[in-house]
Amino acid sequence: MNGSVPIGRVVGVPLRMHWSVPLLVVLFAYGLGRQTLPVWTPGRSNAVYTVASVVGALLLMGSLLLHETAHAATARRKKISVEDVTLWALGGMTRMGRPQTAAAAFVVAVSGPLTSLVLGGAALGAGIGLHTLLGWAVPAAVLVWLGWTNLFLGVFNLLPAAPLDGGRVLQALLWWRTGDRERAERAASRSGQVMGVLLAAVGWISFLRGSSSGLWLVCIGLFVAFVAGAERQQAVLRTGLRGVRVADAMSSPVTTGADWLSVRQFVDEVAVESRHSALPLLDFDGRPSGVVHLRALARIQDAQRDALRVRDVATPLAQCAVAAPDDLLGEALDGLRPGTGLPLLVVDGGRLVGIVTAKDISRLVQRQTLRGRREPE
Numbered sequence: 001m002n003g004s005v006p007i008g009r010v011v012g013v014p015l016r017m018h019w020s021v022p023l024l025v026v027l028f029a030y031g032l033g034r035q036t037l038p039v040w041t042p043g044r045s046n047a048v049y050t051v052a053s054v055v056g057a058l059l060l061m062g063s064l065l066l067h068e069t070a071h072a073a074t075a076r077r078k079k080i081s082v083e084d085v086t087l088w089a090l091g092g093m094t095r096m097g098r099p100q101t102a103a104a105a106f107v108v109a110v111s112g113p114l115t116s117l118v119l120g121g122a123a124l125g126a127g128i129g130l131h132t133l134l135g136w137a138v139p140a141a142v143l144v145w146l147g148w149t150n151l152f153l154g155v156f157n158l159l160p161a162a163p164l165d166g167g168r169v170l171q172a173l174l175w176w177r178t179g180d181r182e183r184a185e186r187a188a189s190r191s192g193q194v195m196g197v198l199l200a201a202v203g204w205i206s207f208l209r210g211s212s213s214g215l216w217l218v219c220i221g222l223f224v225a226f227v228a229g230a231e232r233q234q235a236v237l238r239t240g241l242r243g244v245r246v247a248d249a250m251s252s253p254v255t256t257g258a259d260w261l262s263v264r265q266f267v268d269e270v271a272v273e274s275r276h277s278a279l280p281l282l283d284f285d286g287r288p289s290g291v292v293h294l295r296a297l298a299r300i301q302d303a304q305r306d307a308l309r310v311r312d313v314a315t316p317l318a319q320c321a322v323a324a325p326d327d328l329l330g331e332a333l334d335g336l337r338p339g340t341g342l343p344l345l346v347v348d349g350g351r352l353v354g355i356v357t358a359k360d361i362s363r364l365v366q367r368q369t370l371r372g373r374r375e376p377e
Contacts, residue, residue: 013082067092070112070115106169113158189228195221200220279291324346
């Protein structure tokens with residue numbers, strides 16, 4: 001996600017934090033210290049409220065991290081690749097590959113909300129016990145607030161609307177029930193679009209009635225509707241690609257370049273003549289060795305272009321998407337690892353025979369539309 005920085009690793013995958021997280025901590029701390037705690041535990045000093053509110057906000061961020069960690073850990077147990085976990089203003093996001101079975105999709109989706117519900121119950125019970133046994137009102141209030149917040153997050157995430165976890169659960173159940181993955185994705189994403197609009201409308205009405213928190217709900221609703229719409233488009237695309245083989249979509253012949261050329265030679269002799277923004281590289285034996293993107297070449301200073309080989313700034317073959325001409329295009333796209341996007345290198349017998357780019361897929365879909373294929377319901 002743009003604007004995020006790496007801060008470590010969790011369950012073996014990179015952990016990133018978006019710039020909006022410190023702002024979120026401040027907002028939660030302000031609400032807890034200036035509104036909730038003074039009402040629940042009146043008569044304490046501002047210093048007590050400030051320290052307690054900061055601790056509570058940090059504990060909540062820790063809860064969000066555990067929610068996403070549950071997704072990542074469960075996905076790894078189900079042999080699903082996970083690229084990273086990112087904390088941001090709307091909670092968190094775990095980027096992973098697509099589950100290959102409905103059961104795996106269900107378990108991964110439900111693991112996060114269940115973690116939030118368990119954390120909420122534990123914090124609520126601890127807060128009540130702390131107040132009852134020791135009379136520590138402020139720490140108990142922080143734990144009770146943390147508990148109710150986690151319970152709310154767990155329930156909210158279970159709303160049956162993609163991209164919320166509940167939408168993933170709905171999708172997995174429909175997939176299991178119908179056996180049609182794309183149909184399940186379309187239904188879950190449509191539910192997300194409807195739910196997003198409803199949340200935004202409720203938030204706006206709440207704001208007009210004087211509740212500033214309504215704007216937060218508007219943002220969440222618009223985000224849900226936008227992402228659900230994008231996911232519906234992807235589901236429709238996958239449906240349209242049923243039965244289509246990689247060879248049907250690939251560009252061939254394709255411009256290639258020798259990976260041992262200097263950057264300057266490659267730019268002057270190959271890149272300027274190409275119609276693609278990503279170019280395959282070939283080694284001394286004529287076999288594909290990677291892909292270089294024109295934007296990567298453009299970032300290289302002029303003084304370095306003679307010293308650097310183009311392979312030094314390319315994505316190596318091991319990190320590229322590769323398929324055979326007779327592979328199903330939909331399955332090839334589903335098999336893309338997180339962080340490994342197009343182009344798709346088409347290799348037959350160790351030799352490059354073509355590539356598939358986003359424009360190739362778009363052109364294929366347009367041809368199918370002209371032939372009269374209708375968008376499925």
